[in-house]
Amino acid sequence: MKRALGVCYYPEHWPEEKWAEDAALMARTGLVWVRIGEFAWSRLEPQPGQLDFAWLDRAIETLGAAGLKVVLGTPTATPPRWMLDQHPDMLAVDREGRTRKFGSRRHYCFSHIGYRKACARIVTLLAERYGRNRHVAAWQTDNEYGCHDTVISYSDAARAEFRNWLAQRYQSPQALNRAWGNVFWSMDYESFEQIDLPNLTVCEANPAHEMAFRRFSSDQVVSFNRLQTEILRRHTDAPIIHNYMSRYTDFDHFDVGADLDIASWDSYPLGHLITRTDASEEDKKHYLRQGDPDNQAFHHDLYRAVGKGRWWIMEQQPGPVNWADYNPAPLPGMARLWAWEAFAHGAEAVCYFRWRQAPFAQEQMHAGLLRPDSEPAPALAEAAQVAQELADMPEVETGKADAAIIFDYPSAWAWSIQPQGKDFDYVALVFAYYRAMRQLGLNIDIVPASDPDIARYKLVAIPGLMTVPERLSAQLERFEGVVLAGPRTGCKTEEFSIPVPLPPALPGLDTRVAYVESLPPDAPVALEAGGHFMSWREKLEGSAEALERCSDGWPALVGSGRMFYVGGWGDRVALSRIVGMACRRAGIETLNLPRDVRVRTTATHRFYFNYGGEQIAFAGNDLAPGGVGWERL
Amino acid sequence: MKRALGVCYYPEHWPEEKWAEDAALMARTGLVWVRIGEFAWSRLEPQPGQLDFAWLDRAIETLGAAGLKVVLGTPTATPPRWMLDQHPDMLAVDREGRTRKFGSRRHYCFSHIGYRKACARIVTLLAERYGRNRHVAAWQTDNEYGCHDTVISYSDAARAEFRNWLAQRYQSPQALNRAWGNVFWSMDYESFEQIDLPNLTVCEANPAHEMAFRRFSSDQVVSFNRLQTEILRRHTDAPIIHNYMSRYTDFDHFDVGADLDIASWDSYPLGHLITRTDASEEDKKHYLRQGDPDNQAFHHDLYRAVGKGRWWIMEQQPGPVNWADYNPAPLPGMARLWAWEAFAHGAEAVCYFRWRQAPFAQEQMHAGLLRPDSEPAPALAEAAQVAQELADMPEVETGKADAAIIFDYPSAWAWSIQPQGKDFDYVALVFAYYRAMRQLGLNIDIVPASDPDIARYKLVAIPGLMTVPERLSAQLERFEGVVLAGPRTGCKTEEFSIPVPLPPALPGLDTRVAYVESLPPDAPVALEAGGHFMSWREKLEGSAEALERCSDGWPALVGSGRMFYVGGWGDRVALSRIVGMACRRAGIETLNLPRDVRVRTTATHRFYFNYGGEQIAFAGNDLAPGGVGWERL
Amino acid sequence: MKRALGVCYYPEHWPEEKWAEDAALMARTGLVWVRIGEFAWSRLEPQPGQLDFAWLDRAIETLGAAGLKVVLGTPTATPPRWMLDQHPDMLAVDREGRTRKFGSRRHYCFSHIGYRKACARIVTLLAERYGRNRHVAAWQTDNEYGCHDTVISYSDAARAEFRNWLAQRYQSPQALNRAWGNVFWSMDYESFEQIDLPNLTVCEANPAHEMAFRRFSSDQVVSFNRLQTEILRRHTDAPIIHNYMSRYTDFDHFDVGADLDIASWDSYPLGHLITRTDASEEDKKHYLRQGDPDNQAFHHDLYRAVGKGRWWIMEQQPGPVNWADYNPAPLPGMARLWAWEAFAHGAEAVCYFRWRQAPFAQEQMHAGLLRPDSEPAPALAEAAQVAQELADMPEVETGKADAAIIFDYPSAWAWSIQPQGKDFDYVALVFAYYRAMRQLGLNIDIVPASDPDIARYKLVAIPGLMTVPERLSAQLERFEGVVLAGPRTGCKTEEFSIPVPLPPALPGLDTRVAYVESLPPDAPVALEAGGHFMSWREKLEGSAEALERCSDGWPALVGSGRMFYVGGWGDRVALSRIVGMACRRAGIETLNLPRDVRVRTTATHRFYFNYGGEQIAFAGNDLAPGGVGWERL
């Protein structure tokens, strides 16, 4: 399949006269895909039962006639105002107990049965009408599940469904009490009806209670999405996609992904960098107009895993946006670079968001490929250039990776429930390992803990994995590559207890975490070999050899031939050295990249990306600021 | 009319035996005005319908007998506790949905019809009794509208009135949907009864929705005040005043001012500096005991405009206060300097707040002219000195200004709804232009955008004006002076959309804002000529000449002969140069003032103020720390 | 009585088979006391009225048989879930009006009558059953009153009881209006039923209103505790204890202590340092693994006063805990040092919290003497060493102190209600004086303002005491030692007004606070003799001699022979000099201690403590990091 560009478009926002003109310019620019419809419910059904699909018929026909392929979104992220008259209790409730009102989007609780039925009805109507439409070549379910913190709801509907979920999982209150350790502080329950949602407790709720609620909340998204995919599959063979968000972990993307054909994500590199708490102030300034050089790649690799190999960028930032604390303009060239970084990681499509900047409502300050006055914005020419360049490139392909990192949503929930040190963040920890590998020039795969398949790799990193599942444990037993685990790996049971024997309990590695400590930002612990442990450190005991030590003698890295455990959160210097050691032991070749340069290798090409604001010469490539280069292998 | 001093007094707080003694000392100090009554409702009407005006009769008589002129306040800012039994739903509700309870002051929602009727009743009773009283020489309506964030209420009363207001403004839900762009995210309404207040929405509400609510909230204050002025005018010819607060923009002061005879404001220079987010840490420390050297002047000029030429200081800080994060003591002399700065700007009266420090209740740590033990506080002697000095001065007069700045309350609402960069603040932007002009020694007028009259000026600055109204636009066409507009001027329609053609669309200036970017504090953009754009920058296109450029080539200042547009938020260095250029083109002479010195020129005198902690010699004046000097022209 | 070690134990958490083994190891380690039962209600009464005391009988017997003495806790801090079915309105409500739900602990409002009755019932049952049990040698009431901010509740139950309390105190609404100054802002009440709790008012409530509510809230804890002590005393002669928390002032510990035999507190030095706002960042880092060198001693001296001479540590941190922002591991040796510091201050017992780290529920990351796998944690050996060392020491004794500091809970409420400067904190002020004395090597007594007995001291410091009570005032008249008062001493009446004549009105000292100022952190005022006043400064007038002055001439320290007043908040340099002067005048010998060393003298020994991370030689002692030394006098 040929790699392709696309764009997000809202025909309902513009006079019908403009549609054909817009479609023609899209085609001329080289765009292939156009996503529509995902917020249009109030125009498809202005009043309950009064359906108006005629305009959508015409819009699809107009776009299709121009040669474009349509991604049709189900409009369930924006129920019309009249829906509230039918279901006044469908709104989500926040942690403080406040009902989250109508007037923007995503105003629904995933647990509300009545709203689910309404969704099933509109999706069925759309699927029946457009399931075999020759221009509708893909479907999107809802939009950005979880955006604006909408997965976790403390509504009455959520409480009722949580109790059902608990009853299914534990079968008896006594079993639940035992699993959660409710003897502690006399928290025992005698019936599932006594169990409330874990907000507004006097002090923190039992972490097992919180964890169960997080598992439940994620499962609600999965079943909400599955309701739609099951309907769609009855009427269409087109691939079904959802557009995920970056660094968003409130539901398990792998679980939702199991019901999709393609995973996609919405990539806004500048806003992501500004709002990310684990980026240094210096990096935020240095990459202000380029975005973090590793964050997009990390998500490309993640969603390739979520999509079981097939993935897109559904929304690509084209210029300044409206939602970050500060919204700078990208460096010229970035709209091209970001697209190529995605294609180099195996993306089938990259769609810019959005076609024309809307002059009204919430996103009026969000750039598009066109300005509000329909003149081209800077990204339009960059998109056209990418379209041109794609013509000369081979079909979609993905590079082989020697190294993998295990990623696990429940671990993100666990450490947000129990950080133990104020700033402990699971995604930041995994990302630190990812960055260390990428700065060494590696191709990397992300692998889910729940469904691993690690035999093909030379090196697997497992940082911070709450519980090592049976299947992964069994694979580790047989694994012939190098394993780099820790800190905080395998340190909880599924029910959020400390396992005995003590963690990490890795096959063939005699080491135990006797206790842990968390550290303030200004009190890192130096390592003898250079660099520091920041934030987190573990006291390791056992016979495993200490390959590195802290300045006060605590073992920092223990292990042997193929199994290693890191007893703390290494800073860049430490992680670069430790990952480098692991690569050497695994027989993986590494590069020595300049700060701003990244590489990615496909089956046929090696790509070079310059995330810096200065011209750089590297490996024979002359890379302009924000420049991309490639060579055939 | 002679300039005069005054004081705020609460006879109900003190034994009646003390009143005559207090009045005598006031008169001896040289005070002319005494404001009373504005919080006394519970003593005027201890129980519903049980009126007790006798003590107020005696208080007014006692003060009048000592030669003092009374400003009588309507007591509607502090309804007694029994009012809540009659109107349990009269309380305001905050953005989080919490009812704001009795137990301090301003415990009412401006939209509550029942409370409005109760206000009309007590104001009528007061007006009837004191409207022709020979000692009552002025009236004050209510007290500090908006203090403690009380303009914006999310109560049921506010929601009901908002729907009425919307119905009046838009006439049909369809017109409202079109105006707001509600097609975006399926936010369409079918009836006005479906529209809620824009709080607690899942993510931000439509900015047009927010803006309508802000306009409505301001209008509610205007009509609440008008209810009182209409009653008062039926019974008195004395001037009607309201006391506004500094840097407070939640309602349109010009609109309220249209119903007043005199505008007044409450000046607390030390607290204002400490709580102001746009002052630098260095300035906050340097001016800790003096207050910002430009902030009071800015408000003097603002309220002269609000009062259509007639204005007072109704409350002047005399010593340490109680409400800022930190409450330092003023430098000796400041109670005199602040008064003279006001008189130099045309104030008719300056009233110190308050006569005697109350030893009880919320403001017990707020200094007065007397201490709680009735001994003189330091400001008493300074007030006496000012009274003495006033004797030798001419009548009230206002200096002529060559330069004007447009100020507009809706713009403040707009940019607080849509800052686009986290720290964008309209008042701070306007103040940056004001400061640049004042540091060049200019007399400055503030001019409302809604009712401008700019023909008399040589230079008009228009920073950040959301929408350029028809009348101003027409005046700009004919204007012969220099115009300095931008950034963000004219960039929205009245309904909060981006206009096409793109802004600023100024007459005779071919420039367009292609897109904008907001910048973090540590990432300003250097200008070729020195200084920086901070926070905000615009990409300007068009044929207008670029007079200054950013270091990356973007035009920074474009324009020609008389019309200029600044494409960013200039720091002090940049704004000083740009405003200096505009002055030269406008033929306005400028001064080169030391950091701590400010000047103000009236028809007959030039005044010099030393806001520094050190002695300064300037232009032949020897200015002590906190010192004032003047010379006849 | 011999000093003794102990531990907190939860037999209900572990299989009954383990109890005897645990008890044996406790005894072998040298532990004497074991506290149990305080969270076990759901296991003592799984359903309403269905009591199961058999397991507790066996647990007590097993522990007793091993030679251990039991402290039995009443379980009222953790009512079972079924209690809510009986009393749905028993939950506390927070300042924002949110009900604080079940799911952790302390889920009750102290004012709920129904819950009080339920507590009386369970305490009676326990007292009847175990009051004469030969192994139960002490009782603990409830657990950590106030933990998780649970003293102050805005529930309906609290409002009803507050009105009763007000009616008792003031007898008529008119008297209350006069006492509070409700004439201010028309806040007068006509009946007690009109008075609400002082939360969610439009701006701050009357400080007298807040103060009354704080007094009431404290009294509710006192009567709640008394209900239990009265029942217990009817059935047992064993001493009754409560375990207080450090730096917690929401109720009056002296008032609760009046009903106890022994005061105890829960000492977590590392978490306390990290969460304390008045510790410098440098100190937080330097003492990260040792805790503040003065904070534990301060509380030892405080609780010795609360316990009228008899006091314990009920919970002693043994390793990393779970609840601070960061949770580092203690330096080796600290579990021993902390115990010895307590014994040197006169503790009868030090109990480590807890025996075995629980692998489940909220405190799973809280270290114990044993790890979750029952292996010894580092503190076990340190406890054993202390037990060994105790054998050679004399009986419990307390050193004589020449210096005393007055401590007063209402003053803490007053300054939290009216800090006047954002960071003014009463405990921090008192602690600054304490630290200055302790760094000079003094033994110090803490003395309650309400029940002072100062004749025995050579020096008494009285910083920040809101109101000087009659009895203290009378004692000061006759006192022959040196008094060091201020700042902010005696500056309010009991009803939160400024007294006239102005403060401090100390016998024999002609000085008056004309006014005060609060200062931002970056604007301290230098003293002529060195050091600064930070945060707070007072303008002193009167004939008392100025012994020190500020750089701008304000008197900083006034006084003569035996009575001194400090007109500001001295930094370390200033307070060290001023306290040193006072010691010299009082004839108290002082030491010149290195930064990390502290001493404490008992009747027979002088103890040396090294809170530093380096070896120190001092006064002939070689002190390891975290080391303790002692010498016979």
Ligand SMILES: [Zn+2]
């Ligand atoms: Zn989004």
Ligand SMILES: [Zn+2]
């Ligand atoms: Zn105010």
Ligand SMILES: [Zn+2]
């Ligand atoms: Zn606690």
